[in-house]
Amino acid sequence: MIFVIAGFAALTAYELPGLIKRRDAKEIAAVTLITAAALYYFVCYALSVNAWSPMDRLVHWLESGLGLSYSRFG
């Protein structure tokens, strides 16, 4: 997993010269945000701990909270 994280970090770093050259604050913000989110999931996976997933929360909330699921009908 360390190799996976290092691999993606290297690939992301590959984009760095272009990012620095363009000096586009919005682009840097977007890349930082996505990279941080990706690292969060990779680190959680490497440490074998649960991570927060919006999709998982949404389906559970729809199912148990709103009852919006076909599983209710058997």
Next chain:
Amino acid sequence: MSEKKLTKWQFISIGVFFMMGTILHTSFVSAIAGRDAWLIPIMGFVMFLPTLIFCWRIGNMFPNTGLYEINELVFGNIGGRIVTFLYFLFFLNVATLNHVEMSAFSATYLLRGTPIVVCGIMIVMAAVYAIKKGIITVGRASGALVILMLVLNAISFIQAIPQMDIDFTAPAMVQSPGVYARSSHISSTIMYGEGLALMVFAGRTGKKVNMGKSMLIIMLIAMVYMIQIHLREVLLLGPLVQFTRLPSLEAARMTGKSDTVSRTESIYSLIMLLCSLFRVLISFFVSLSALRKVFRLKTYQALVVPMAAFIAAYSLYALESPEDSYFYAVNTTPFIWALFTFVLPMFTLVIAVIKRKAKLPDRGGAV
């Protein structure tokens, strides 16, 4: 990236190839409808008609304009970005869940013993390579690939004819109406609904491309393709079709003679792999385009690798397991997907029509 526009047939081939990626999802419908699964693509198509009407009307109102640009024209600068962000969340989850399905398929059936995370990373790396090379270039190549896939599919269908049993389809249409409503809902939102991603390509098409007509042709071809896939599964597997996770592949295995890995199975695995890779690729690309619009970036190139890393990582946690992905796809996901494939497009269309009528006296109908 090439600035050349997509022709009508190039756009249709991208669409058909994308829709062929539903091959990994046939169990969502067959698990519910069983022997009548082959009729569900027709019912799903009927349920998808309102979204097709949206594509047709909005395509005529804003010719050669992509879905995200339409959002800005209809809802304004801020509103458009909010709606585009909602589409980003939708397409990101579509890409992730398709990626989960494909990784599970690769790790379970093709590369046994390989950790699912390794398969997942290989898939996103293929997607990164394709997007870096230019999605339009990939799209142009899809024409030849679609023909190849259809030929391979026809070969495996013909090979399977001796083992087919027509009695497996009888009695037809005798299950409770709820079964047909539920499976049609799944078909219209997941199978057809994800095809809304193709509207993003409208801005990259040539002037002669009529979005509504092209989408109708794509969905009709997809319907015939899905009927054929389901029919093949039902005729070969019979009642077992309801209990199989990947009925298409199991059906291909049944047609194999005695070899562990028969030729038919290999061909079918190849079809499934390529089609689902294309589905991941397109949904990845459209989520990337949405993010570009939200952040107002000149190019999405810098986002490709971080987004690929995110999809590979998020797919490990999006749902607890690939089995959960299947469970929610037949129970809860159709309700969420309906918000993006039916409610949001209809809302956009209504607002666009109202705005157009409001502007009619001053601008002679032009939006």
